[in-house]
Amino acid sequence: MNRSQAAFLFTCALLGKEKLYMWTFTFAELLAVKETRKKWNHLRTLLLQTWPELRGLRVFELHKEHGLHVHLVTNQFIDVNQARILAEQAGWGRIHVTPMPAEHVGYLAKYFSKKRPECLKRWRLWDSFGEGWNPTKVKDVEKQSMLSKIYRACKEWQGWEGKGNFFTRMDFTRRMLFFTIENGWQPGLGPNDKPYWMCSDEELDFDGPACDVPF
């Protein structure tokens, strides 16, 4: 699971705890990815004009054979026939809707763990729509792990600021993770539960960073 998947699951939980509806919008013919996105923007505008209270999530899925299509998760049932008319107006083909128990949203989250196709780089694979709710954004989600705890301790110890030298910092943090596991330290602390800055180089089994980087 990554942060995006976690944010998606949190947002789904906000959307509804009981019954949700999953919509699939596809095209009769194969369209280019950018064109599909334009058509989705058009359809979303039409849907929100017709049902201003509508809230939900949109997921882009690039199918191996059928190109890009869109899944929607909504917390409200909307008239399929009317939605079909709007979809046709926006240039979409087939529509399929099915009720979905809230606990099945993990099914959609699996798309985000797949390797992202080159053509979808920098795209938001999922997004929320509708007003009057406060969906979780990826930036609201914090990962809790041993590595992140060690990273935060290293950041404090080394006085890292800004976002520079990310990979070097990660290499350094990973090295501290190795020491932590091999020596049985508490994550984020050195021997005898001392903060890193209180430990000597000998205690940390540490002979300086692997590469010369101004931290």
Add this chain to the structure above:
Amino acid sequence: MTIKELTAEVLHGRILFAGEYRGSMAEICGYVDHKSGQKIQYVRATHLILPACGGNADRAIIYQRLPEIIETPEEAVFPYLRGHLYAFFLEKYEWKRGQMSGYMGNRPPELIDDAPGMESGGPVDAPSGAAIGAALP
């Protein structure tokens, strides 16, 4: 597991990583939503492995999501022998910037009994850094 059995697994196309076991640690891992306060958590083991080949990889990290029966890191136990060669069966792996990270499924690591220079036998002591508690299935 013998080297012959290991070779058979490789020939079956299984992804595995063999290396010297250096230690493990269990942790609560997950995500917290600062806005709503919701969280998703599970217990995860991190195994530290020294690849036998040396080369570009210094040490490898292998992650294992522990079964839900294990609710706290203290309940996890790692009955593996430090300094011995194990085979880790992976579901996926990443090799980025000379760093190897693997992700295990449910199959536990298996000791390679007849590895050159290794003695066979059961666990003699808990590895340094290992959490103590219930055995993994």
